[in-house]
């Protein structure tokens with residue numbers, strides 16, 4: 001698979017089969033991903049790969065919280081800036097409408113937040129979730145590095161025939177996640193990434209994008 005195909009075929013998949021992923025595949029991907037760039041080569045990410053019984057226990061505990069309508073742990077960073085305005089708000093709304101329609105969650109359903117949380121807390125059925133933390137002392141530059149690292153991981157997963165879904169929603173249950181993985185207070189959870197083979201027969205969502213010219217300016221060419 002070439003890089004263009006990996007980029008184009010990566011989607012946030014929200015229905016995984018329970019087919020296990022051999023450990024050597026995960027090791028191959030995560031070893032290759034160590035080549036991701038980072039400012040000053042700090043490599044500020046700290047990753048926990050959770051599967052098997054620890055993941056089953058995490059899903060049970062997080063889903064119980066979601067179904068109880070738990071608003072989640074106090075956030076350590078905002079999912080989005082306050083007062084999100086156009087064009088970001090429009091892009092957010094369009095993607096959310098598309099996403100929840102595909103998942104069969106009614107826009108005006110009173111239990112919509114609970115349903116969304118419960119789907120996320122089950123990792124959409126994925127057999128593996130990677131949790132990416134950063135040291136609490138790290139700044140915005142290092143958070144950017146972690147994003148580059150995770151995209152590298154997600155593209156390499158495509159080369160293995162695997163799919164993924166990055167999930168900031170795990171930060172709602174960050175204390176439960178930290179209990180399971182044993183992360184100490186010096187680490188901040190950035191997000192989880194569910195990993196697995198896509199479940200067959202599910203609708204494939206291709207989220208829209210702003211035209212390249214909306215976000216890119218060429219100077220001198």
Ligand SMILES: Cc1cc2nc3c(=O)[nH]c(=O)nc-3n(C[C@H](O)[C@H](O)[C@H](O)COP(=O)(O)O)c2cc1C
Pocket residue numbers: 010011012013014095120165166167168169170191205206207
């Ligand atoms: C850091 C990050 C966090 C995300 N968190 C969630 C999440 O909690 N739940 C979810 O269903 N999708 C989540 N997504 C997936 C985005 O909704 C998705 O990437 C976006 O809508 C574009 O769609 P695509 O990835 O399928 O192209 C997240 C993506 C990123 C990069």
